[in-house]
Amino acid sequence: MENKFIVSARKYRPQNFNTVVGQSHITTTLKNAIRNNQLAHAFLFCGPRGVGKTTCARILAKTINCTSPTPDGEACNTCNSCVSFDAGTSLNIHELDAASNNSVDDIRSLVEQVRFAPQAGRYKVYIVDEVHMLSASAFNAFLKTLEEPPSYAIFILATTEKHKILPTILSRCQIFDFKRITNNDTVEHLQEIVDKEEIKAEKAALQVIAQKSEGCMRDSLSILDKIVSFTNGTVTYQNTLEHLNILDEDYYFKLLECMQQQDMAGAMILYDQINRKGFEGDLVLNGFAEFIRNLLVCKDPKSASLLEVVEGMQAKYTATANSTGLSYLVSALNILNDAEINFKMARNKRLHVELTLIKLNFLQQALELAADNGTVVKKKRIDGPIAFRSKAVAPIQLKQTAVPAATPAARLYIDQPAAAAAPAARPATAAPKPSAIAPPLQRPAPPPPPSGGKRNLLDALREKYGDQYAIEEVKEAEVLNMEKLQACWKEYGAMLEKQQKHSSAGTFKIAVLTIENDIRFTVSVPALTAQKFVEQERMMLIDHLHKAFNNRSITFSILVEASEKEDVPAYMRMNSKQKFERIAEQFPAVRDLKDKLKLEIDY
Known part of the structure; x- marks a missing residue:
């Protein structure tokens, strides 16, 4: 029987601390703690997926139980404890998957096991993976044991989502934050594996795999296994791009060249070639945005170390960045970012991407038109004061005349000749048609001016504009008086009669009014039904009274007088059965219908 294939992520899993990558x-911290005998009773390993959290937990569990560790704090891998651990038969190491064992009962079972001391070795190690999946009750059941475990028990918790763990758990653990593995470390580790497996692999292909894995060593090893199977043991740059569905960077260089030359036809044809190869529009937008970002990084030598491209492409990126304007790169990156955000909402995906390419094609021309002496001019910018048109307003000629000593205070008058007030002094205008404009209202002549020809401002305005504007004095508010209040009350009751609201009108006739003060009065009615009729007319009645007294402060309250029991109609005092009996007496056929249909009466 042939040997079973083991994936690289398991076959080349590190067995000691020195082989852990990145x-x-x-x-180093864990080895020093073991060597100096300063181990904590609880550890929390947190970080992204596939960076070695569970691997380090297993190495730590094996190392602390090793009977003959090396001087630098590593496991010997030859003693009975290490051999049983590698074979998976060690009784001192217990792994719990919290994703599928997250209940209180699972934690209670774990706590029960902690009571028993190890039969061989110094420590019993409990590794709880994906600990953030535990329920709140399970966390609470775990608190006491995690805070004060036996001297031989060590807990190692691993999680990818540290923020989901309760603070009470975090405070009881020694926390280690794992970081993403860099592309250089990933490439070096992949190179060691392909050398051991005798696989032909280009370094550029390994760099693409490292970029695709995004710092996850397990993903990079899985990708390598797939590509080796796809290419039959020969990993090249081109077949790696084809397998990972990554667009070659040469297409982006060609796209940028077409746009700088404002060759819209060439850019559209190039995108059609990309589309025919099966690359979706969002993948093109994202890749082109990353390409522009790399060019921006190359513009400054200080940030050139942030460039993450395959080996041999750095010089081409730098040369292209030096020949492209900074304003163009920033504007293009902004356009691509907006296009990528709105891609999902677009119905015609291809047209959305082509519109973005058209914008980028004419972007250089737009920047040149907006440039002023080498600097970009912002829109809606005000460089200086704005002139506006104004028209002078002729002032009113006012004159303060002398007043005899007997006058208590000085007054202000318009010194205007008598001829100015005559109608003949106004400019002639076309006489309006009698049918179009009504003649002015005839008002009483204004009072004669005071002696000496001196007039106040109100008299002058009345004399000059009295036939054009209605100048009325503000009326003073009136206080309540019974005579006028009774008249208004009866007038409103008559209005209700015209509106055929006979019940409300009848209530207004029997109501008794009592004035409490200048702005408040009371309406006394004999029953609650009468109170409801008055309440229904409250808003309109208040408005009617305000207009009559020219006083918007007037209000009233309704008082129900204690009187004899209200006369309620007989039919309103009957229940359903009594009503039926009364109807059946008048119409016997109703009782026959009830009996034939076997109906019952609801009370």
């Missing part, structure tokens, strides 16, 4: 800050 986490030297954690492995």
Whole structure:
């Protein structure tokens, strides 16, 4: 029988701290803690997926139980404890998947196991993976044991979502934060594996795999296994791009060249070629935005270290960045970002991408038109004061005349000749047609001016504009008086009669009015039904009284007098059965219908 295939992520899983990739800050701390006998009773390993959290937990569990560790704090891998651990038969290490065992009962079972001391070795290690999946009740059941475990028990918790763990758990653990593995470390580790497996692999292909894995070593090993199977043991740059559905960067260089030359036809044809190869529009937008970002990084030597491209492409990126304006790159990145955000909402995806390419094609021309002496001019900018047109207003000629000593205070008058007030002094206008404009209202002549020809301002305005404007004095508010209040009350009752509201009109006739003060009165009615009729007319009645007294402060309250029991109609005092009996006496056929249909009466 042939040997079963083992994926690289399991076959080449690190067996000691020195083989862990990219986490030297954690492995060094753990080795020193083991060597100096300063181990904590609870650890929390948190970080992204596939960076070595569970691997480090297993190495730590194996190392602390090793009977003959190396001087630098590593496991020997030859003693009975290490051999049983590698074979998976060690009784001192217990792994719990909290994603599928997240209830209180599972944690209680774990706590029960902690009571028993190890039969061989120094420590019993409990590794709880995906600990953030535990329920709140399970966390609470775990608190006491995690705070004060036996001297031989060590807990190692692993999670990818640290923020979901209760603060009471975090405060009881020694926390280690794992970081993403860099592309260089990933490429070096992949190179070691392909050398051991005798696989032909180009370094550029390994760099693409490292970029695609985004710092996850497990993903990079899985991708490598797929590509090796796809290419039959020969990993090249081109077949890696084809397998990972990644667009070659040469297409982006060609797109940028077409746009700088404002060759819209060439850019559209190039995108059609890309589309025919099966690349979706969002993948093109995202890749082109990343390409522009890399060019921006190359513009400044200080940030050139942030460039993450395959080996041999750095010089081409730098040359292209030097020949492209900074304003163009920033504006293009902004356009691509907006297009990528709105891509999902677009119905015609291809047209959306083509519209973005058209904008980028004419972007250079737009920047040149907006440039002023080498600097970009912002829209709606005001460089200086704005002139506006104004028209002078002729002032009113006012004159303060002398007043005899007997006058208590000085007054202000318009000194205007008598001829100015005559109608003949106004400019002649076309006489309006009698049918179009009504003649002016005839008002009483204004009072004669005071002696000496001196007139106040109101008299002058009346004399000059009295035939054009209605100048009325403000009326003073009146207080309540019984005579006028009774007249208004009866007038409103008559209005209700015209509106055929006979019940309300009858209530107004029997109501008794009592004035409490200048702005408030009371309406006394004999029953609650009469009170409801008055309440229904409250708003309109108040408005009627305000207009009559020219006083908007007037209000009233309704008082129900204690009187004899209200006369309620007989039919309103009957229940359903009594009503039926009364109807059946008058119409016997109703009782026959009830009996034939076997109906019952609801009370």
